[in-house]
Amino acid sequence: MGMKEKLSIVGKGVxxxxxxxKVTGSLRYAVDMGIHRMAFGKILxxxxxxxRVKSIDTSRAEALPGVITVLTHHDTPRNNWEAAWFNYRGNVLDGIARFVGDEVAAVAAESEDIAERALELIDINWEILPHVFDIEEAAKPDAPQIREEGNVRPPFLVEWGDISQGEAESDFxxxxxxxxxxQQYAPLGRNASIAEWDNDKVTLWTSSQTPSEVKDGVHEALDIPQSKIRVQALPCGSSFGIWWSNNFMxxxxxxxxxxxxxxxxxxxNEECMATVKRRHEERARGRMGCTKDGKLTFLDMNHMIDNGAYGFKDDVGYASLELWNGIGNARCQITGVNTNRVxxxxFRGVGDCTMSVALxxxxxxxxxxxxxxxxxxRTKNQISAGDxxxxMxxxxEELRQEMNGDPLDFVAPELHHKWPKLFHLSSGSSLPMLDDGAARFRWNEKFKxxxxxxxxxxxxxxxVGVGTGSHTCGVETEGNSSAVVRLxxxxxARxxxxxxxxxxxxxxxxxxxxAEALGLSLDMVEAELGDTDSAPWGHGSIAxxxxxxxxxxxREAALDARQQVLELAARDCFDGIDPESLDIVEGxxxxxxxxxSGKTVTIxxxxxLFRSDAMGQMSSITGRNKDPMPPTLxxxxxxxxxxxxxxxxxxxxQIKILDYLALQDSGTVVNPQILKNQVIGGAICGLGYALYEELKLSPETGExxxxxLLDYKLLRTADFPAHAEVVFHESYDPVGPYGARGAGESPMAAAIPAVVQAVYNATGVWVDMPMSPENVMRALGKV
Structure with missing residues (x-):
C-alpha cells in the first residue's frame, strides 16, 4: 500500500x-476455428x-447418411453444473424442457446441412406440463414448479437501523x-464451441470471458478431474456477460x-439471442423518505428478479444501495424467481441498471x-472515501461473532500493512465528480x-440530467486471483x-x-489470458x-519475478550487494x-550467466503472487x-441525445484510450437500455x-454525440495495481438515471424504461 508513484508504462494510451x-480481420473467434476431422453439431x-420427454426415437436420424451420432438425455450424466454466480444451474440434458428453445438433443454429422436435416428426423413423444411466465404468478405457492428446488430462492436481505423510526423522522x-x-446482450459476434477428446482428456475451444469457470462447469457436468480438462478461451467480441459458461458448451x-x-x-443469431441468456426482468417496489434539509432517513425496498428457467440467483448486488450510503435506516430485500422463459x-451493470434507477x-x-x-x-447522501x-x-458483525474477534486478527501479521480498513470504502467517490462535472457541463446555467x-x-x-453509478471491483467468492509471469x-516476459x-x-x-513491475518495455511483454493449462484459476472478466x-x-507475480532477477544479479553480478540498491529500467x-554510472547487465x-549456486544457467524465472488479495467486496x-x-x-x-459528459473514478488510469472506450461503451449500452431495448417475450409461449438485430432496437453510434467528453478522476487505490480499480460497469449504471432524469425535466413526467416514443407519449397522456 502506497501513494501514487512515478510510472513509465502504466498511464500511457498505447x-x-x-x-x-482486428482491423485486418485475422483475429480468430470461435466461429472462425476448425480442426482436422471435425464433425458439425446442431441442437434440437x-x-x-x-x-417432459416421454420417449425419444433417434433411429431415423441415425440412419441418415452422414450422421455420426445423436446425443439425448439418456447419454447425459445426472449432474448439476453451475455457471458463475448461479447464472445457470442444472443438468446438461435431463429430458425436461423448461422454456421454448431449451436444449433437448444434439446431432453430430459430416456437415451442418446433414445435422440440420437429422434434427427433423428425431421423433419425440411429449408430456405437456403446466407453465408460468409472470414472476408474480411464479412466486405463488400453487404455481407450476419449474425446478425441483421450487421456483423461489430464499430472499437476500440487507438492512440497518430501524425503518419505522426513519419514516417517523421523515418530512417527505x-x-x-x-x-x-x-435486455438482450445482442452480441454482434456469434459464438461456437469445439470439443475434442484424447482418450479420457478433453480440450474445449470457445469464446468466453471466463475460461476457468468454463473448466469448472465441464468438471461438474461430467464429474471428471479438472486435470483432464483444458479450455482455450478465444476472443468473444462484445459479450457484456452472455459468453461466460453456457450449456451449449x-x-x-x-x-x-x-x-x-x-x-x-x-x-x-437467433440461438444467440433467444436460447442462451438475457438480463433479468425485474420489478422494484420501494418507499424512501428524507428530512426538509434533504437528509435521507429511510429506504424500504422489495425487488424481484426473473431468473428464467435455469438461473438460480437470489440477488443482483447492492452497489447502488452502497452508493447512497447516507440513508439513515434501510431494508432491502431481493427475491429470485424461476419462470418458463429463457x-x-x-449482464453488464447487473442490479445497478435497475435498482439504481429506482433509488x-x-x-x-x-x-x-x-x-x-x-x-x-447527492452530495448530502452519497458515500465518501473512509466511510x-x-x-455491510x-x-x-456476524463475521466478528463467528470468528470471535476482528477478522484481521486471522490474517498473517506480516500482511496487515497490505490490507485496507475492512468494511470501509478505501478510495474514490462520486462527490468530487459531481462538483467537477457541474462546472464543466455548465449545470447551474442549464438546469432550470x-x-x-x-x-x-x-x-x-x-x-439536462445527472446520474451516478457505482459497482464492485471484482469479488473474492469462489476463489482468489492468481497469475504467473515467466521471464x-x-x-x-509472458x-x-x-x-x-x-x-x-x-x-x-x-x-x-x-511491464511496469518488471522494468521492461511493453513490446517485450505478452499476455496469455485464455488457456487453462497455463493460466492459473481466476474468475475471468466478470464483475x-x-x-x-x-x-x-x-503485478504481484511480476514483482516476484523482478525480485528474483535482482537477487540473482546482486549476488553474481554486483559482488553481493543489497538487491534493494538495484533497479531495472528498460530491461x-x-x-x-x-x-x-557503474556496472549494468541486461535481464x-x-x-x-553461470550461476554460483547451480554451476549452470538460470535460463528462465517464474514469478507468482504468493499472498492472497484482500477481500475486495x-x-x-x-x-x-x-x-x-x-x-x-x-x-x-422521440428522444435525442444532444450532449454528454462522463466522469469516471477508477483510480489510476492504466490506459486512457482503453478506459475512454470502456466509459463511452458503458454509456451507450446504458442509454440503449433506457431508450430502446426490450426483449419481447410472448405472453402465450414465453419465447x-x-x-x-433487425427487430431488436439498439442505440447506434450516430445516436450518441460524437463530441461526448470523458474526464478521469484518479483517486489512488491502496490495493489495486498502481492504484487502479475496476471500470467496466459503473458507466452503464450512471447513464440510465441521468437520461431518465433529463427526460423528466424536459417533459414533467417520469417515463418507465424503455423510454420509447410510444411510452413517452403514453406518459404524456397522448395515447
Missing amino acids: PVKDAAS RSPHPHA VVDCDIKFPS MVTVLLARKAGRAVKIELN TAGC ERMADQLAEKAGLDPIQF EFNS KQYA GWGIPSSIQGAKHRA NPDGS VFVSAGRQGQGSETTQAQVA SNTMYRAGWAT VVGLKDNPA SEVLN AYSRQFATHFVEVEVDTETG ALNAN
Whole structure:
C-alpha cells in the first residue's frame, strides 16, 4: 500500500496489442476455428415452454447418411453444473424442457446441412406440463414448479437501523413501483464451441470471458478431474456477460465424446439471442423518505428478479444501495424467481441498471420536494472515501461473532500493512465528480428546476440530467486471483492470467502492468489470458474483475519475478550487494541511485550467466503472487457520474441525445484510450437500455419475439454525440495495481438515471424504461 508513484508504462494510451489483427480481420473467434476431422453439431430445441420427454426415437436420424451420432438425455450424466454466480444451474440434458428453445438433443454429422436435416428426423413423444411466465404468478405457492428446488430462492436481505423510526423522522416520503424489461446482450459476434477428446482428456475451444469457470462447469457436468480438462478461451467480441459458461458448451463436450471425434457447434443469431441468456426482468417496489434539509432517513425496498428457467440467483448486488450510503435506516430485500422463459443472469451493470434507477428516481422526487437540485441532494447522501458501508454492518458483525474477534486478527501479521480498513470504502467517490462535472457541463446555467425544460422550441423540449453509478471491483467468492509471469532467456516476459477478451483490451493492460513491475518495455511483454493449462484459476472478466483483481495478481507475480532477477544479479553480478540498491529500467539492471554510472547487465545476461549456486544457467524465472488479495467486496468500489442533455419531441415522443459528459473514478488510469472506450461503451449500452431495448417475450409461449438485430432496437453510434467528453478522476487505490480499480460497469449504471432524469425535466413526467416514443407519449397522456 502506497501513494501514487512515478510510472513509465502504466498511464500511457498505447494501442491495443491485437489492433492490427482486428482491423485486418485475422483475429480468430470461435466461429472462425476448425480442426482436422471435425464433425458439425446442431441442437434440437424444445417447441414447448414446459414439457417432459416421454420417449425419444433417434433411429431415423441415425440412419441418415452422414450422421455420426445423436446425443439425448439418456447419454447425459445426472449432474448439476453451475455457471458463475448461479447464472445457470442444472443438468446438461435431463429430458425436461423448461422454456421454448431449451436444449433437448444434439446431432453430430459430416456437415451442418446433414445435422440440420437429422434434427427433423428425431421423433419425440411429449408430456405437456403446466407453465408460468409472470414472476408474480411464479412466486405463488400453487404455481407450476419449474425446478425441483421450487421456483423461489430464499430472499437476500440487507438492512440497518430501524425503518419505522426513519419514516417517523421523515418530512417527505415517496414510493415507486417500476417494472424493468429484459435486455438482450445482442452480441454482434456469434459464438461456437469445439470439443475434442484424447482418450479420457478433453480440450474445449470457445469464446468466453471466463475460461476457468468454463473448466469448472465441464468438471461438474461430467464429474471428471479438472486435470483432464483444458479450455482455450478465444476472443468473444462484445459479450457484456452472455459468453461466460453456457450449456451449449457442455452439450458440445458430451456430443464429441459420444461421436469419438472433434465436434463443433456454432450458434446462429437467433440461438444467440433467444436460447442462451438475457438480463433479468425485474420489478422494484420501494418507499424512501428524507428530512426538509434533504437528509435521507429511510429506504424500504422489495425487488424481484426473473431468473428464467435455469438461473438460480437470489440477488443482483447492492452497489447502488452502497452508493447512497447516507440513508439513515434501510431494508432491502431481493427475491429470485424461476419462470418458463429463457434463462436470465448477469449482464453488464447487473442490479445497478435497475435498482439504481429506482433509488435515483425516488431520490430525485425527494430532492424536488425538499427544494434541492440533483447535485446538492447527492452530495448530502452519497458515500465518501473512509466511510463505513452501512450495507455491510450486519455481515461484519456476524463475521466478528463467528470468528470471535476482528477478522484481521486471522490474517498473517506480516500482511496487515497490505490490507485496507475492512468494511470501509478505501478510495474514490462520486462527490468530487459531481462538483467537477457541474462546472464543466455548465449545470447551474442549464438546469432550470425540476420538471422545467431549459428551452422550448415548438414541440421540442430540452433539458439536462445527472446520474451516478457505482459497482464492485471484482469479488473474492469462489476463489482468489492468481497469475504467473515467466521471464524468458532473451529477457522477454509472458503473463499467464485468466481473463476475457471481449474488446476491453485486457491483453494490453495486463501487459502494461507486468511491464511496469518488471522494468521492461511493453513490446517485450505478452499476455496469455485464455488457456487453462497455463493460466492459473481466476474468475475471468466478470464483475469488473480484470483490472483490479487479475491486474493485482499480475503485478504481484511480476514483482516476484523482478525480485528474483535482482537477487540473482546482486549476488553474481554486483559482488553481493543489497538487491534493494538495484533497479531495472528498460530491461537493464543497474544501481538505483546512480544508474548512469557503474556496472549494468541486461535481464537476458542475468538469466544466461553461470550461476554460483547451480554451476549452470538460470535460463528462465517464474514469478507468482504468493499472498492472497484482500477481500475486495469489503472495501473497493468504482464510481461514475454522467451528465446528459436531451431533446424530447412532445408530438412524436422521440428522444435525442444532444450532449454528454462522463466522469469516471477508477483510480489510476492504466490506459486512457482503453478506459475512454470502456466509459463511452458503458454509456451507450446504458442509454440503449433506457431508450430502446426490450426483449419481447410472448405472453402465450414465453419465447423471444424479436431475437434478431433487425427487430431488436439498439442505440447506434450516430445516436450518441460524437463530441461526448470523458474526464478521469484518479483517486489512488491502496490495493489495486498502481492504484487502479475496476471500470467496466459503473458507466452503464450512471447513464440510465441521468437520461431518465433529463427526460423528466424536459417533459414533467417520469417515463418507465424503455423510454420509447410510444411510452413517452403514453406518459404524456397522448395515447
